[in-house]
Amino acid sequence: MHKFLNFILVVTLLVSGFIVYSLEHTTRGLEREIARSQRGIDEETENMRFLNAEWSSLTRPDRLRMLAAQHLGLSTLKAWQIVKIGDIVTKVPPEPVIKLEAQGSDPIGSIIDKYQQ
Amino acid sequence: MSTQLSITPVDDQAPRRLAGQNRIRLIGICFTAAFLALAGQLAHLTLFPKVEDAAVRPVVEDRLPRPDIVDRNGVLLATDVAVASIFADPSKIIDIDEAVELLTATMPDVNATELRRKLTTAKRFAWIKRQVSPEERDAVYNLGIPGVSYVNERRRVYPQGRLGAHVTGYVDLDNKGIAGIEQYLDNQGAIYTASLAEPAEHRSEPAQLSVDIRVQAAMIEEISNAIIQFGAIAGGGIVMNVKTGEILSLVSLPDFNPNQEKKNFTKDQQNRMTSGVYELGSVIKAVTFAMALDYGTASLESSFDARYPLVIGNARISDFRPQRRVLTLPEVFTYSSNIGTARMALEVGTDGHQAFLRRVGLFERLQTELPESAKPLLPRRWSKLATATAAFGHGFAVQPLQGAAVVAGLLNGGHLITPTLLRRSQQDALAMSKTIVKLQTSESLRFLFRLNAQQGSASKADVIGYRVGGKTGTAEKVLNGRYSKDNRITSFIGAFPMDDPQYLVLVMLDEPKATKDTYGFATAGWNAVPTAGKVIERIAPMLGIEPVLSPEDFEKLAKLEAKEKSKKD
Numbered sequence: 276m277h278k279f280l281n282f283i284l285v286v287t288l289l290v291s292g293f294i295v296y297s298l299e300h301t302t303r304g305l306e307r308e309i310a311r312s313q314r315g316i317d318e319e320t321e322n323m324r325f326l327n328a329e330w331s332s333l334t335r336p337d338r339l340r341m342l343a344a345q346h347l348g349l350s351t352l353k354a355w356q357i358v359k360i361g362d363i364v365t366k367v368p369p370e371p372v373i374k375l376e377a378q379g380s381d382p383i384g385s386i387i388d389k390y391q392q
Numbered sequence: 393m394s395t396q397l398s399i400t401p402v403d404d405q406a407p408r409r410l411a412g413q414n415r416i417r418l419i420g421i422c423f424t425a426a427f428l429a430l431a432g433q434l435a436h437l438t439l440f441p442k443v444e445d446a447a448v449r450p451v452v453e454d455r456l457p458r459p460d461i462v463d464r465n466g467v468l469l470a471t472d473v474a475v476a477s478i479f480a481d482p483s484k485i486i487d488i489d490e491a492v493e494l495l496t497a498t499m500p501d502v503n504a505t506e507l508r509r510k511l512t513t514a515k516r517f518a519w520i521k522r523q524v525s526p527e528e529r530d531a532v533y534n535l536g537i538p539g540v541s542y543v544n545e546r547r548r549v550y551p552q553g554r555l556g557a558h559v560t561g562y563v564d565l566d567n568k569g570i571a572g573i574e575q576y577l578d579n580q581g582a583i584y585t586a587s588l589a590e591p592a593e594h595r596s597e598p599a600q601l602s603v604d605i606r607v608q609a610a611m612i613e614e615i616s617n618a619i620i621q622f623g624a625i626a627g628g629g630i631v632m633n634v635k636t637g638e639i640l641s642l643v644s645l646p647d648f649n650p651n652q653e654k655k656n657f658t659k660d661q662q663n664r665m666t667s668g669v670y671e672l673g674s675v676i677k678a679v680t681f682a683m684a685l686d687y688g689t690a691s692l693e694s695s696f697d698a699r700y701p702l703v704i705g706n707a708r709i710s711d712f713r714p715q716r717r718v719l720t721l722p723e724v725f726t727y728s729s730n731i732g733t734a735r736m737a738l739e740v741g742t743d744g745h746q747a748f749l750r751r752v753g754l755f756e757r758l759q760t761e762l763p764e765s766a767k768p769l770l771p772r773r774w775s776k777l778a779t780a781t782a783a784f785g786h787g788f789a790v791q792p793l794q795g796a797a798v799v800a801g802l803l804n805g806g807h808l809i810t811p812t813l814l815r816r817s818q819q820d821a822l823a824m825s826k827t828i829v830k831l832q833t834s835e836s837l838r839f840l841f842r843l844n845a846q847q848g849s850a851s852k853a854d855v856i857g858y859r860v861g862g863k864t865g866t867a868e869k870v871l872n873g874r875y876s877k878d879n880r881i882t883s884f885i886g887a888f889p890m891d892d893p894q895y896l897v898l899v900m901l902d903e904p905k906a907t908k909d910t911y912g913f914a915t916a917g918w919n920a921v922p923t924a925g926k927v928i929e930r931i932a933p934m935l936g937i938e939p940v941l942s943p944e945d946f947e948k949l950a951k952l953e954a955k956e957k958s959k960k961d
Contacts, residue, residue, distance in 0.1 A: 295434070321473070321474045321544075324471055324472065324473050324474075325473050325474075325526065327468055327471065327551075328468060328471050328473055328549055328551045329551070330468075330551075331467055331468035331469075331471075331551035331552060332551035332552070332553070334467075335551075335552055335553070335555060335605075335609070336555070336605060336606045336608075336609035336610070337555065337609045337612070337613060340609070340613075351929055351930050352933045353856075353857075353929070354855065354856050354857025354858060354929075354932075354933075354939035354941065355856070355857065355939070355941060355949060357857075357933065357938075357939050359938075
């Protein structure tokens with residue numbers, strides 16, 4: 276009876292010891308991984324901050340204006356260049372300049388026709 | 393065991409065996425207790441794991457992080473970035489000459505002799521270069537010189553540079569806010585800063601301002617152009633939402649770069665819009681008109697005798713552009729007649745005048761989020777003469793921002809709203825506002841402002857399509873206690889669109905000179921007003937103001953086109 280009980284206890288001790296140590300080992304590994312990920316996150320957050328700052332600096336309105344004027348030939352928007360969507364009808368010339376259908380080639384029209392069939 | 397114990401032996405060995413049994417039992421209890429304690433502790437650790445900190449996590453800052461500052465559209469105005477600083481431990485460097493050579497090759501701006509001196513004299517620590525770019529840091533790291541390493545430091549940067557300078561302010565070397573909104577954030581205490589922060593994420597929510605950086609950029613560019621064109625010594629501008637009091641732009645030139653390493657700014661670079669008081673001149677007439685209309689002592693049909701200069705005691709009040717006739721009230725406004733305005737104020741009386749100025753808050757210091765603010769400068773004794781001259785802004789100096797706030801209050805239906813640099817909804821603004829004039833008075837003023845832009849002194853700001861209205865002011869500067877005829881402060885206060893004012897624009901120039909283009913004039917109508925016009929033309933589409941073109945506008949456009957054509961031919 277005694278011997279059997281002792282045997283059981285020893286085995287339990289060994290088994291539980293093994294479980295505890297292996298658990299601890301995996302935990303350590305996980306902890307290291309968490310720390311690594313955390314460092315990675317921190318690094319990326321830092322990068323994000325830096326890139327945000329750089330983006331903001333590169334898209335400064337005065338810089339964009341200068342670039343737009345230099346490379347795109349844009350200038351200040353005038354009031355009469357703004358037309359309400361409803362008023363577009365009145366701004367369109369009454370007759371299309373080129374009559375595509377008359378020329379027998381209306382690529383966009385033919386695509387629409389194709390899909391409607 | 394209990395079964396064994398229950399058998400009570402009768403022989404003489406019994407007491408000894410019994411004693412042995414007891415000892416075993418005692419040891420058993422001890423072991424059980426010990427194992428139970430271990431099991432308990434194990435269970436406790438498994439079920440309630442202790443939060444791992446210091447050892448695993450990288451450096452956690454002890455200082456509260458400063459929140460980012462963004463404009464009303466979320467554009468970053470101020471943020472913290474980690475910057476690396478490179479240092480060396482000379483005792484670990486094997487070959488100092490080689491190290492110096494490699495380091496100066498990667499960082500050309502590092503002085504070689506200086507670096508060699510540092511590395512030979514210092515024992516354990518020497519800075520090589522503070523605050524380097526990530527590229528430089530990596531380059532140095534990849535050199536792999538033993539004993540050379542870097543640490544990360546926090547640094548406040550302002551990506552928009554000069555654009556937001558006076559609004560954001562700046563921080564000192566210890567990251568403490570010492571001007572502008574930065575100081576405001578600090579003064580709100582750690583609580584405010586921490587409330588923005590999410591401790592778990594180790595990040596903070598940005599503080600959002602009411603400023604629109606695009607409007608700010610337009611204002612800065614136009615004012616700096618005007619300063620150059622008219623040879624002014626300084627200038628400033630404000631754009632404000634008249635319905636909420638939100639400041640969209642606040643410019644004061646000369647400005648500064650908050651990223652600058654040494655912040656030894658001069659008084660000249662201070663924020664003129666809030667920390668200085670200026671005579672806004674005739675702009676103040678708007679307040680006098682509002683007073684007379686609101687008290688009912690004058691109406692739009694009233695007329696005032698401006699035939700002769702007004703004599704009070706031994707002082708004479710005369711007009712800049714004398715008409716020498718009886719003027720109607722709108723004419724007094726458009727000709728900016730000092731005589732007419734003084735008469736209008738005298739009809740109200742000294743007490744009524746003071747009471748009205750107190751009502752619109754011109755007796756008190758205006759305090760916004762900006763720590764820099766100045767008290768209005770008023771006549772010390774309110775005599776009859778003081779009332780007459782203060783009516784057209786003489787001897788009456790206020791923060792330009794305060795002037796803007798009062799005019800906004802007069803134009804928006806009579807609600808005086810304290811300006812703010814933070815976001816505010818229209819309901820909140822209305823709830824905290826103070827009614828200063830009747831709606832009808834406000835409407836009359838809108839009419840006068842629009843009229844002045846159509847045919848009065850502010851006509852150069854009447855941008856086609858945006859229904860601008862405004863009032864100009866040219867004040868003589870006080871130099872050595874006397875008004876100087878040649879040194880002026882010119883200003884323009886206006887709003888658009890005038891049928892339902894949304895935004896107020898203020899432009900101020902300090903000592904603009906007459907040029908050939910202005911035909912020798914240096915009054916507001918020739919410098920501050922066209923500048924404001926250019927600003928409005930640029931910002932109105934950004935702010936979503938729908939242009940409306942009247943038939944007269946089309947006529948004007950046709951004329952402009954014809955002019956262009958004739959120029960080409």
